[in-house]
Amino acid sequence: xxTTAKPSPRDRLLDAAAELIYREGVGTGIDAxxxxxxxxxxxxxxxxxxxxxxxxxxxARQEPRLAALLMPPPGEPAAPRExxxxxFRRMEEAAASPGYRGCPFLSAQVELKxxxxxxxxxAARGKRGITDFFRAEAERAGVAEPGLLARRLAVxxxxxxxxxxxxxxxxxxxxxxxxxxxxxxxxxxxxxxxAEDTAGGAKDGGEAA
Amino acid sequence: xxTTAKPSPRDRLLDAAAELIYREGVGTGIDAxxxxxxxxxxxxxxxxxxxxxxxxxxxARQEPRLAALLMPPPGEPAAPRExxxxxFRRMEEAAASPGYRGCPFLSAQVELKxxxxxxxxxAARGKRGITDFFRAEAERAGVAEPGLLARRLAVxxxxxxxxxxxxxxxxxxxxxxxxxxxxxxxxxxxxxxxAEDTAGGAKDGGEAA
Numbered sequence: 001x002x003t004t005a006k007p008s009p010r011d012r013l014l015d016a017a018a019e020l021i022y023r024e025g026v027g028t029g030i031d032a033x034x035x036x037x038x039x040x041x042x043x044x045x046x047x048x049x050x051x052x053x054x055x056x057x058x059x060a061r062q063e064p065r066l067a068a069l070l071m072p073p074p075g076e077p078a079a080p081r082e083x084x085x086x087x088f089r090r091m092e093e094a095a096a097s098p099g100y101r102g103c104p105f106l107s108a109q110v111e112l113k114x115x116x117x118x119x120x121x122x123a124a125r126g127k128r129g130i131t132d133f134f135r136a137e138a139e140r141a142g143v144a145e146p147g148l149l150a151r152r153l154a155v156x157x158x159x160x161x162x163x164x165x166x167x168x169x170x171x172x173x174x175x176x177x178x179x180x181x182x183x184x185x186x187x188x189x190x191x192x193x194x195a196e197d198t199a200g201g202a203k204d205g206g207e208a209a
Numbered sequence: 210x211x212t213t214a215k216p217s218p219r220d221r222l223l224d225a226a227a228e229l230i231y232r233e234g235v236g237t238g239i240d241a242x243x244x245x246x247x248x249x250x251x252x253x254x255x256x257x258x259x260x261x262x263x264x265x266x267x268x269a270r271q272e273p274r275l276a277a278l279l280m281p282p283p284g285e286p287a288a289p290r291e292x293x294x295x296x297f298r299r300m301e302e303a304a305a306s307p308g309y310r311g312c313p314f315l316s317a318q319v320e321l322k323x324x325x326x327x328x329x330x331x332a333a334r335g336k337r338g339i340t341d342f343f344r345a346e347a348e349r350a351g352v353a354e355p356g357l358l359a360r361r362l363a364v365x366x367x368x369x370x371x372x373x374x375x376x377x378x379x380x381x382x383x384x385x386x387x388x389x390x391x392x393x394x395x396x397x398x399x400x401x402x403x404a405e406d407t408a409g410g411a412k413d414g415g416e417a418a
Contacts, residue, residue, distance in 0.1 A: 023322065024322060025236070027234070027236040101322055102319065106375070107319055109375040109376075109377070110311065110315075110316055110319045110320065110374070110375060111234060111319065113233060113234055113310055115375065115376035120375070124375075124376075124377060127377060147413040148383075148413040151383055152383070152387045152390075154368070154372065154377075154378075155365055155368035155369045155372060155378075155383065155384070155387060156364055156365065156368055156387075157368070158367075158368040158371055159363070159364035159366070159369070159371070160364045160368070162315065162319065162371055163364060163367055165319070166315070166318035166319060166324065166329070166333075167318075167324035167333075168318070168333060168336060168363075169360065169363075169364075174361070174364065175364070178361045178365075178391070181390070181391060181394045182387070182390060182391075184394070185390045185393070185394065204354040204357040
């Protein structure tokens with residue numbers, strides 16, 4: 001095996017599934033998935049027992065990529081408040097791209113309407129990763145109720161990303177500045193003078209669309 | 210026409226569509242819709258040009274009901290802050306019912322993935338109603354940036370209702386108390402002593418599911 005090897009049918013299928021499902025929804029048919037991946041249905045069924053399994057595996061494969069996209073590297077920035085706001089900044093950046101349709105994990109859960117579905121469990125785990133990160137940083141900062149702050153931040157993260165994904169909002173610092181207000185309220189305030197370029201940049205314009 | 214008249218095929222179809230789509234998603238087939246409504250496909254196509262039209266009409270029919278469920282009656286409560294928190298309290302109450310799957314408008318938009326779809330436009334209008342209400346109350350209260358506050362509140366509303374709908378959160382005052390913090394931050398503070406029973410009731414327990 002070399003590093004330039006062509007992606008395996010399994011990887012092609014999962015990457016195509018992730019893209020198609022994000023763009024068109026979990027109702028995307030098996031034929032469309034196989035066509036997009038250039039994999040026969042026969043091969044697909046040799047690799048996976050059902051479309052539901054493909055769905056779950058496609059979401060699981062996205063987890064490390066999304067974490068790399070959203071989470072700050074260890075120690076950079078160092079301050080818990082800045083590490084938390086980093087996630088909101090990265091989400092706002094992602095939300096500015098034309099194909100953005102919100103968090104793929106949340107969308108899958110909304111569409112599947114069944115927390116017991118294998119793919120919903122994978123998606124819930126992916127999202128818990130973000131809430132756990134908020135909580136760990138809040139704990140590190142010595143906030144009185146780190147779990148509560150993390151839940152509030154998760155609400156803002158999901159509300160802002162979903163509203164951007166459906167085209168009801170253009171995020172202009174809205175998520176970052178709202179998260180910053182909640183950090184302020186929890187006593188996790190800025191320590192070294194003004195450093196947040198984007199916080200407070202949200203406009204008073206009502207809805208964008 | 211009497212008030213005890215049997216619902217028309219049109220109303221039966223729209224009510225069945227609203228319920229089925231909320232429970233199972235916008236991918237629900239025409240056969241299932243007609244079966245649930247007790248209406249023949251032939252009758253359906255005499256009433257509506259397509260399933261998309263049924264979808265849009267079913268969402269439009271829910272708009273006044275949802276407004277009646279969520280919005281405070283005129284003048285009661287009177288204070289803008291309490292009127293805004295009323296909406297969050299009502300949403301948390303709705304979210305406690307077993308069949309809750311989040312805001313039907315938001316879900317439809319997430320599932321359709323197309324802001325140009327007729328049903329997405331209806332849903333977006335329904336959601337704008339809530340943001341406009343927040344904004345009008347914030348303006349009445351003389352808040353400096355009423356549009357920005359309304360956008361923040363809409364983010365919290367959608368994030369909390371969606372997370373409850375997918376089973377990632379059990380709202381225990383979380384939405385109400387988070388909205389209250391944002392009202393505080395905007396200077397729309399309580400004026401007559403402690404009146405918020407639910408605000409601050411959210412627990413520090415991390416995610417529920």
